[in-house]
Amino acid sequence: MTLLLLISAGLNVMFGIALLLLWQQDRRFAYVRWWGFSWILLGCGLSLGPVLHGVIAAGPAQDIQSLLASMALMASQLLQVAGAFDYRGRTLRWGRALPLFATTMLVLAVLGSRDFRSALLFGATVMALGCMTSAFLLWRRGRRSERWVSLGFLALALVHFSAPWLEPQARSMITYVSGLLVQTTLSLGLILLSVARAHAETRRQTERFSKLAEHSLQGLVVLQNHQVVYANPAARDIFGFAPGSSEQPEDLVNALVPQELRNAARERHQRALSNPEARIEWEATRLDMQGRPLLIRGLSSHLEWDGAPAELMVMVDDSSRQRAVDALRRQALHDELTDLPNRNFALERLREMTYLGAPPFALISADLDRFQLVNESLGHAVGDALLKAVARRLCNRLPPQAQLTRLGEDQFLVLLEGEADSASVQVLAKQMLALLDTPFAVEGAELFVHMSLGAALFPQDGGDGASLLRAADSAMHRAKGSAGASFMFFDIAMNGASRARLDAEQSLGKAITEREFLLEYQPKFRAGSRQLCGFEALVRWERPGKGRVSPADFVPAAERTGQIKALGELILDIATAQLRAWLDAEGQVLPVAVNVSPLQFDDAGFTSRLLALLDERHLPHDALEVEITETAAIGHVDRVLPQLHRLRKAGVLCSLDDFGTGQSSLTMLRNLPISTMKLDRSMIDPLPEAQASAVVRATCVLGHSLQLEIVAEGVETEVQAQAAEALGCTQLQGYHLGRPLSAAAAGVLLAAALGVQLRTDSMPTQPPSV
Template sequence: MNLLVLLSSFLELMLGVTLIALWRLNPRHEHVLLWGRSAVLLGMGLALGVGMAPVVSPGPSLDLLAGLAAAAVMTSLYQLMKGSALYRRRPWSGRFWAGLLLVMSVGIAVLAQQHKPWAVAFAATVLCLGNLRCAAWIGWTPRPAERVMTLLFVASAAVHASGPLLHPLSQSAVTHASGLIVQTLLSLTLIIVAAAGAQKEARDQALRFSRLAEHSLQGLAVMREHRLLYANPAALQMFGFPGLAQARQSDVLQELVLPGEAQSSQARHARVLADPEARIEWEGPRLSQDGRPLYLRGLSSQLVWDGAPAELIVMLDETARHEALEALRRQAHFDELTGLPNRNHAVEALGRLTAAGTPLLLVSADVDRFQLINETLGPEFGDRLLHALGQRLLEHMRQCALPSSVSRLGEDQFLVLVEGLEQPSEAEALARRLLEATRQPLRLDEQELTVHLSVGLALSPRDGSDAATLLRAAESAMHRAKQIPGSAHALFDPALDRRASSMLQAEQLLDKALRAREFQLVYQPKFRCGSRRLSGFEALVRWQRPDGQRISPADFIPAAERTGQILPLGELIIDMALLQLQSWHEQGQVLPVAINVSPVQFTQPRFADRLLERLARSGLPRGLLEIEITETAAMTQLDEVLRQLEQLGAAGVPCAMDDFGTGQSSLTMLRKLPIRTLKLDRSMVEPLPRPEAAAIVEATCALGRSLNLEIVAEGVETEEQADALERLGATHLQGYLLGRPLEPAAATALLQSSGKDRPRHSPALH
């Protein structure tokens, strides 16, 4: 009897250990662990309570043994019930069931002290009800194994119930034999169910991963020794293989990996096979099986395949993105029309070379009158011409012994960079050869066209040690070459660059200076010939910066005309001149003041109207403000100037032609213009009293008298010049001999003393 119980206990222990071992293969299935523990505890309980009890003498030892056996059996029942509930995903209240079974265990122990058969009967009842609860949780399902489990739980309950019925202390051989059979079958069924569940889950998981791999847009491949073991459809399609069988026949390293990538691919494969934790990201070019170029991004790691390490490669086809990036990179660095490097590429190359201190020549070449070609022959022809010219420049520079490059800088501008040239003579010799090469006609279809280039030359480090400075120098020289007729070249001239910088500075400061009213007028006096009495003033504008710097009118007047700021500047000059005239008029002494008017001002249709309105508001006689316009302005804007001068002359505002003798005035124009005064330019006055100069001045004065014009001679600096002018027929003198430009206070003082004749050979006023 004891042998049967011990055999049953040992068998339960072994079955429990088996279940625990199954659980360790897949720890997510907690119910398998619980069933294993239940079997182990049940075996221990049987061994302690039934198998060992007959050989232990009554007393405390037997009571302790019985208590341990009861605790083991109750804990086994708890584990069995919890495992069954979790298996069927039933709600489980561990606190409730643990408390209930603990109370029952205490009850069994108490009953055992009073009357052992009662304790055995109570324990059998608890075990019977626990197994029936497990049977209810498992239920009658379509699965055969689960039905067998339910039946065996019911049978186990019957065995537990039969124990007290067949023997008061549950020591019937029938009970133990049937219990051994039923419990063994139940444990085996639990093992089968656990194994089947694990197998099903493994199968489901494999199916899931298989479906993921088969339907993934990422390419998956398994390699060993560069032989393909597996590839999903995405990878097969990526490389152009119709199926896995064909792909396995290929030599991946020889057929799909470019020669330059083979070494790195082999090294990566070896590293992955040697290190289970390796995760290597890579990207690079590959070939499809039909030779189509690919660009892949991948991740390589180790995978055990058929019991041996292999390389698992996850791949993305980045070919389209890579080609798009390459196209953007090319677009960013190469000109689409000519295929030559563009401005960005040229500036980067120039920056690298200048940073390295490499001596070089920079050639900026611009096509002359390219807009005329576009307008006459069409933009498409112009594009083809630029392409052909770029190729002509490239072919010529390839014959150069020094490293060189040709870039397209702008619409019709090219940049040639030649390394190793330092001497201006070498640069000019190369420019002459370049112009000679491009002077040959370009033939496009049936048409031949000769192209003229203006070429600017800048040398590094002579003209600049950085890309921006050198490029600016070359373009400055190119613009100077454009002033030379035909194909021409010019070296960078630092003096001209300083002049350009001064002009730019004047343009940038003009607007701020106008708002701050940094301009003021000085007044250069005019005197009548013979008496040398003061007859009027010419208002000249001066620009005094707050920092004390004076900017020459030769710089800021052209800058104001280029930028259109001559309009507000001209308005300011008129305002200041009128205010000064009003001040003199209020003092009772006033003479006419002449102001220079830019041709840009005459382009304003209402210039004359606004000037007359301001004169009316000032209350001054209109004859006190004289308008001077240059001979060149009168010639270039004749129609507009003539209309507005006639309006001013009719209103009583006198007008004068300034700088006469510098332009190409005709007698007809002099007759048409409503002017009262002709001002001889200083270039006519300076040679006096030489006979040839005197003849020209005398003829001009005679012409002026015939047209009833006053003749004002500018730039009179010597008494000999003044005497000659008076003798030749001039009516007024103006120059440093008689008076320099005066500040308003000094001009006022001169005006107050103007009643006296000025003696000859008097010092000039300052």
């Protein structure tokens, strides 16, 4: 009987060890480990209990042996239940199980010290309940194999429970034999159940990953010795293999890899095979089965395949994305209308060519003259067609070393590589201008266009792309100032002029706000008597720290930026304030003429504000004279004429400045509500030449017929003064008679003139002699 118990205990330990070895193969299944330790503890409990119970004499040693046997058997049941819980995907609550285990052991110890049979019955009951719990867990929602194992646990529960009832010491032969058979059968069942479940889980994982690979959008390829041993559908589709076909080229590298990349592909394959930790990212061109290039991005790593090293390639076809990137890049660097490279391309190319020590080259900025007139007259469709025609002709005729780009609207840029001397640049510029001598056939019409060209040379005109472009543009804009198609090289003085214009434009707003402007007053004299009859107010800009700025610089800048209106309002404010001061000091004033820009007449409220200003300062309206140039009056007649009529009706004097420089007609002169006509200095300067005198005489006759004052501007000599008086001019103005004066000096001159006039007016009139 002892031998039978030893065999049963040994088999349980062996089955437990077998389960642990099975768990070592796949540690995901913890229940196999719990059942392995449970069976080992069961074998140890049987060895320490029934086998050694009769060997050790009664006493403390036997008590310790009984306690250890009980602990092993109870722990075996606890781990058995833990394994059943884990098999069902649940977790045994150890926080409750361990106190229950300790309580069970305490009860067994107490019962064992008082009544061994009671302890035996309690222990058999606990072990039977443990087996029944395991049986319940495996039976519920179990498959057929699981329910057979569940029946084995029930049979083992019956063996444990019946043992004390068959024999008081639980040493019945029936118990031992039946226990050996049930435990052996149950052990084999647990091993088979664990193996079957592990295989099922492995098969499920394999199917899952197989589906992932088969449905993946990424290509998966396994290579051994440059032969494909596995390729998923995505990979076969990337390279154009027929669906469902298993055919492949004998030498994959020669078939799908361009010749210049084959050595790199073979080297990467060997690295992946030799290094289990290899992770090699790569991007390269491959060929599909039709020989078309593909851009492939891939990741190569080591893989064991059928016991041999292999290369696993995960890849995506990046060709469509690359084509989209190329299209976006082309769109970013090319002009859609003319298909020429655009400003971005030019800037990038200039950045590449302007490094330190780079070879010299030239840049030509080209702008079509009066192109806006084509758009306004014939429409933008014709303008676009003309731009395409110009681009096409220049592209076809320019030499290969000349790269043509379109900077925008009607401006082009020619990058002339390898040509740095001015002579060859000038030859190309003349060639470009000559190309436009032939008209363009556009939308059924023949159109002539001309260009203005400006050239800059690297490195002398600029060390980077931005400065070279500025230099070429400055030269081109200077060329635009010349009549007809023209070409200019950049000169450093152009930079200074451009900076001065920019500086003036940027500083004007602050200067107007801080009233950095002042007026000087140039006197006008009555012809014949040479008495003072008025002033012309001339604006001056005194920039703090920079001195005086010429009106030729800041007045055009104010008109370009739209600040002329604010500047004009400031000039009128200063002039009327000065008139008020003179009126307070002298009791009367002479008219002061102020130049008004036609842009000020764009404001419908200009006349109202001017009259309100005069009334606010209690000035007679005829103390102010508004001057407008002949060209401005003719070019903006619709806006200027109504407001001039209103000013004249209110008593404000109006004069036509620079007469003789525009295209005035007799009808226009008759309709303008002016009181004065000022002859431009270009008419006075040639006097007393006969032809000039004839023109001035005719003009004066015209002015007198319209009852206008005639002012001769630019009188520099006494000869000119006398000639102007003799020809009919009524007022004289110029450096010969009086230069522009400060407000204080003009006030002194005014006071003196008014004093003379007062004395003359107060002299008694002599009666005529009889």
